[in-house]
Amino acid sequence: MIALAYDLGASSGRALLGRLSGNRIEVEEIHRFPNDPVQAGGRLYWDILRLYHEIKQGLLAAKHRGALPQTLAIDSWAVDFGLLGRSGELLANPYHYRDAHTEGVMERVFETVPRADIFARTGIQFLPFNTIYQLAALKAARAPQLDAAEHFLMIPDLLRYFLTGERASEFSNATTTQLYNPLAGDWDGELLTRLGLERRWFGKVLQPGERAGRLQPSVCEELGVPAIEVVAAAEHDTGSAVVAVPARQRPFAYLSCGTWSLMGTETEQPVMGEQALALNFTNEGGYGGTYRLLKNIMGLWILQETRREWEKQGQSYGFPELVALAEQSPAFGVWIDPDDAAFLAPGDMTPRIRDYCARTGQRAPQTPGEFVRCIMESLALKYRYVLEMTERLSAQRFEGLHMVGGGIQNTLLCRWTASAIGKPVWAGPAEGSAIGNLAVQWIAQGAFADIWEARAAIADSFPVTTYEPRDGAAWNEAYGRFRELAGLG
Numbered sequence: 001m002i003a004l005a006y007d008l009g010a011s012s013g014r015a016l017l018g019r020l021s022g023n024r025i026e027v028e029e030i031h032r033f034p035n036d037p038v039q040a041g042g043r044l045y046w047d048i049l050r051l052y053h054e055i056k057q058g059l060l061a062a063k064h065r066g067a068l069p070q071t072l073a074i075d076s077w078a079v080d081f082g083l084l085g086r087s088g089e090l091l092a093n094p095y096h097y098r099d100a101h102t103e104g105v106m107e108r109v110f111e112t113v114p115r116a117d118i119f120a121r122t123g124i125q126f127l128p129f130n131t132i133y134q135l136a137a138l139k140a141a142r143a144p145q146l147d148a149a150e151h152f153l154m155i156p157d158l159l160r161y162f163l164t165g166e167r168a169s170e171f172s173n174a175t176t177t178q179l180y181n182p183l184a185g186d187w188d189g190e191l192l193t194r195l196g197l198e199r200r201w202f203g204k205v206l207q208p209g210e211r212a213g214r215l216q217p218s219v220c221e222e223l224g225v226p227a228i229e230v231v232a233a234a235e236h237d238t239g240s241a242v243v244a245v246p247a248r249q250r251p252f253a254y255l256s257c258g259t260w261s262l263m264g265t266e267t268e269q270p271v272m273g274e275q276a277l278a279l280n281f282t283n284e285g286g287y288g289g290t291y292r293l294l295k296n297i298m299g300l301w302i303l304q305e306t307r308r309e310w311e312k313q314g315q316s317y318g319f320p321e322l323v324a325l326a327e328q329s330p331a332f333g334v335w336i337d338p339d340d341a342a343f344l345a346p347g348d349m350t351p352r353i354r355d356y357c358a359r360t361g362q363r364a365p366q367t368p369g370e371f372v373r374c375i376m377e378s379l380a381l382k383y384r385y386v387l388e389m390t391e392r393l394s395a396q397r398f399e400g401l402h403m404v405g406g407g408i409q410n411t412l413l414c415r416w417t418a419s420a421i422g423k424p425v426w427a428g429p430a431e432g433s434a435i436g437n438l439a440v441q442w443i444a445q446g447a448f449a450d451i452w453e454a455r456a457a458i459a460d461s462f463p464v465t466t467y468e469p470r471d472g473a474a475w476n477e478a479y480g481r482f483r484e485l486a487g488l489g
């Protein structure tokens with residue numbers, strides 16, 4: 001059975017062809033393309049039509065291989081969206097969630113709807129770029145697109161709409177808007193109304209695995225392909241990544257490791273108590289009505305931006321080179337809290353790291369190796385904190401940590417993570433989101449009975465590397481100091 005997964009990340013997109021025979025999964029990347037954000041007029045956008053063009057190229061690549069899929073599905077990063085007008089046209093280019101227009105908006109929204117109310121209605125963590133604050137920012141700016149808007153679609157919904165002509169939202173991604181009420185099982189009409197947003201913009205919400213239409217005739221004609229069926233995967237990439245965690249049962253802990261690090265556990269019910277609110281955990285919707293009780297950690301973003309900064313200055317380093325430099329630098333010298341608000345916006349990171357060090361009375365890193373060591377050790381230490389909080393909130397103990405996603409290619413990070421948490425790390429698969437996307441398509445096609453059968457096939461088809469913890473005493477001591485420095489209780 002052949003399925004085609006599109007996985008769009010914050011810096012590149014891929015089309016992967018998945019073949020399933022018996023319980024054996026094979027994936028082949030057939031198309032990869034950059035997804036560079038575009039700055040224009042002081043704003044930061046996604047190049048949505050270019051992404052749609054690349055999606056078509058992926059279909060052509062499958063056709064030229066003689067491997068047309070039975071179904072296809074798209075997953076991407078969360079929270080971003082487009083608005084459609086009366087005749088279904090896209091009204092404006094979608095903003096990038098790291099655009100500055102949401103600065104300070106979250107706090108202003110709390111004056112209308114208090115923070116605790118928003119959490120009680122949605123169970124979603126407070127991130128300044130959540131859809132709710134993006135829409136509030138457009139509203140405050142009297143953006144003309146709001147006057148003409150008829151439909152709201154998130155990025156994968158929008159691309160799926162271009163392909164099929166059918167408009168529908170998808171559950172896993174819808175929850176990330178912070179406008180969806182998991183207890184009511186629908187968009188939160190009251191919350192929308194209180195913010196002056198229109199309930200009617202928000203349409204039907206499909207569950208991951210539901211069929212979502214077929215390629216429309218104009219697309220079939222343009223590409224010379226049949227009317228392939230389109231499935232709603234867990235369209236939030238993190239949702240798809242968690243589908244692909246090769247665990248045999250619950251409970252399990254995961255870290256989806258890419259530009260962001262998403263750490264948590266899969267639960268059957270959202271955890272919406274006071275403690276979850278205080279720790280700013282989230283409950284994003286998943287496959288089969290599950291939830292991802294997790295926390296966003298800034299992740300490899302800081303390293304990616306640091307590398308970009310050095311490149312701009314004419315010093316080009318590959319990631320493996322940077323990791324090697326970090327390994328050769330002295331241990332436990334200086335740390336940052338990766339989730340400090342200073343590290344969210346795009347741009348040069350080394351001045352912000354220096355500034356953080358000055359604020360916290362530390363000697364700033366000097367060499368590239370020291371900077372990278374600082375970033376990676378800080379991530380590993382933050383992972384330990386978030387894992388402990390996940391255990392506390394879910395009242396579970398984890399024997400180890402599943403790491404999935406491209407970040408596991410950074411084997412030093414996997415090693416340090418195991419040492420920091422004092423538990424084994426099981427790393428794999430690296431193509432987490434794409435494989436989870438494919439798995440949901442195969443469940444929809446009837447090839448897997450359920451998610452556990454899919455996870456067993458994933459466990460049998462892809463290598464998983466185990467990293468055992470080392471130097472326990474030194475990491476424990478470091479963790480104590482890190483918590484104090486980062487003000488983590």
Ligand code: LFR
Nearest residue numbers: 076077078079237238260296
């Ligand atoms: C990861 C991710 C995170 C989300 C962030 C922004 O790619 O989807 O889960 O918080 O991107 O959308």
